[in-house]
Amino acid sequence: MSVARFDFSWLDDNYHQETLENLRVAVKNVKRLCAVMLDTMGPALQVHNKSGNPIELMADNHVTITTDVTREPSAEVLPVNYSGLAKAVKKGDTIFVGQYLFTGIEATSVWMEVLETSGPDIKCLVKNTATLVGFIFTMHVAQVHIDLPTLTDVDKQAISTWGSRNKVDFISLSYTRHVEDVRELRAFIKAHNLHETQIFAKVETVEGLRHFDDILQEADGIILSRGNLGIDLPPEKVFLFQKSAIYKCNMVGKPAIITRVVDSMTANLRPTRAEATDVANAVLDGTDGILLGPETLRGLYPIEAIKIVGSICAEAELVCNQSLHFKRINKHVGEPMSHAESVASSAVRAAVKVKAAMIVVFTSSGRAARLIAKYRPSVPVFAVVIPRLRTDSLKWTFTGASQARQLLGVRGVYPILASPNVATSGGSSEESGLKIALNHGKSMGLLKPNDQVVVFQKVGDSSVVKIVALQDQRYI
Known part of the structure; x- marks a missing residue:
């Protein structure tokens, strides 16, 4: 591992501080450098499952998405933390919910079709059978603009306290949609004495791709968040935008990082052949780094995931032109x-x-x-x-x-x-x-x-x- 990412869409400052202290001990033990990246929450839509009880959703059933966050999530209702969602969607839109955001592991994420809206509620048709497990589920609406600031109050609090105190090396700006998002963060971190901190813009929506060239010019690096991009874009288009984005980063000499590479290793000891080929192709295309998410956050084989991805990268570099x-x-x-x-x-x-x-x-x-x-x-x-x-x-x-x-x-x-x-x-x-x-x-x-x-x-x-x-x- 070269960079440790601290994802502030999960848990609190105390948890992340304890993890950082563990990292500092590990760095001394192995006598290696390791950078620290603060990953912002951004305008993420979340369903909080406070009880932690699994929620089973069956294909062809109906479920209501509501903005009343006081309600308990169930197979009939899913409360979301965005009051304007009902106004943003329309009949026929696609909504995804789950821990892994419909990466192809349908058992842990669900996709739904909007049938109708009624006030703050959205009635949806469940398209696949799945069990939602965990305390927080991420929700994403394909190609729908969410009218929330990219740099949220939660993010500002995390940066001004935890980030400033620990002098983080990188900040990953989630859901970067416009170059102004990067400029706003740049001004904010300078005001909090983080003059050396670099900004990696996380591009994960079609809106971000439309403004990619301007974002690249302002940011210090790019993270292509393929979890959300794979939802916002048709599957057959993802590779094209990935190759284009990496090429543009290479031409200006700024790091390009890709995510969601060996999702199957959250529960399996080995990646699929397709995943291994995907990692190698990313290296051949010119990517600078691979960012692991659920593979190391919740996965059963975090160390093996890093070792295998590292081995694939090394093998690909041997034949890179x-x-x-x-x-x-x-x-x-x-x-x-x-x-x-x-x-x-x-x-x-x-x-x-x-x-x-x-x-x-x-x-x-x-x-x-x-x-x-x-x-x-x-x-x-x-x-x-x-x-x-x-x-x-x-x-x-x-x-x-x-x-x-x-x-x-x-x-x-x-x-x-x-x-x-x-x-x-x-x-x-x-x-x-x-x-x-x-x-x-x-x-x-x-x-x-x-x-x-x-x-x-x-x-x-x-x-x-x-x-x-x-x-x-x-x-x-």
Whole structure:
């Protein structure tokens, strides 16, 4: 696991704080970096089943969706937390309810057809037999605009307290529909002293897809939430939008994450063949990361799910046509290139020409590492993050830890956080940092004697790409 997602559509601050403390202990135990992502609730429609009793719904029966949340959910009535739902839907619309939002596991989610509305109530026809299990069920209405703010009061409370207190690395903005949603969140987190936190826009509706280009320009990364997209879009259209979105992310060098990949592993030890192929194809398309949801939240085999998905990704990366990605990105960027794009692409080209074992890049903000990763080198990128001394006029602090963790969201990048004394050691900082990177590469089995390493660093206002041979005893 590279990034731990804390989903604030479930449970409270205390639960998430306990989980975060567990994560911090685990990070120290395994001596690995792990980023923290706060996932907002957004304008999610939810049915709260306070008793936790299973609700059995039978195909061809009728059920009433009501906005009276004081009523107990049952096979006859489902109370939802949105007073305007009856006005938003019409006869013939499709409504989905369940823990897994109709991922194909019909036993745990149900889809219904709207028959009529009467005041705040919606009468529906149940289309499949299913048992709703759990305390919270998510409701989604296909291609219907929900007139609720993307950044809700619940989200603002979570960010301003838990998020600010824990200096989260990422915020995942659920149900991002317009570029203004991202801008609003950006302004909000800056007002709460989260200047380093990155925003990943979660695109999960047709409305978000319509404004995808603008959203991509403003966000730091994109999460394609295929659970809801698979409902809003006809099944035969999902792959097309996924490929298009990943391609656009690749061209501008921003991370693309996809979700809902091995849903069958919530209850089974192995994924289906279709799921395994789906994960591999996402890697070949250029996705940066795989986000697991129910597989690790409620699944019976969370560790196995991560291991298997990781193995599939590794296998797909072995046959990935990186040179094709390189050519596509070069063509998209065009000429004349900016100075930064030129040297980043040159570093990747040099690594190919000399058959380098890895690329080492020195960075403070992470931008240089992202630019190199954008050109999809066929070798690992070791990003040595040099801490930067900063002051807010009251105290001096080192930045760098968050920047290192944020690089875990970028494909092919291995971030290494240098110690503050490297940052303050003057001209020897790069040499010291390079030794750290090379030793780390050797410990991981990525480097052997006589290997060549491409090094990217800034010297004053210039950027330098050089090649280091491992037989040079200074770097052994």
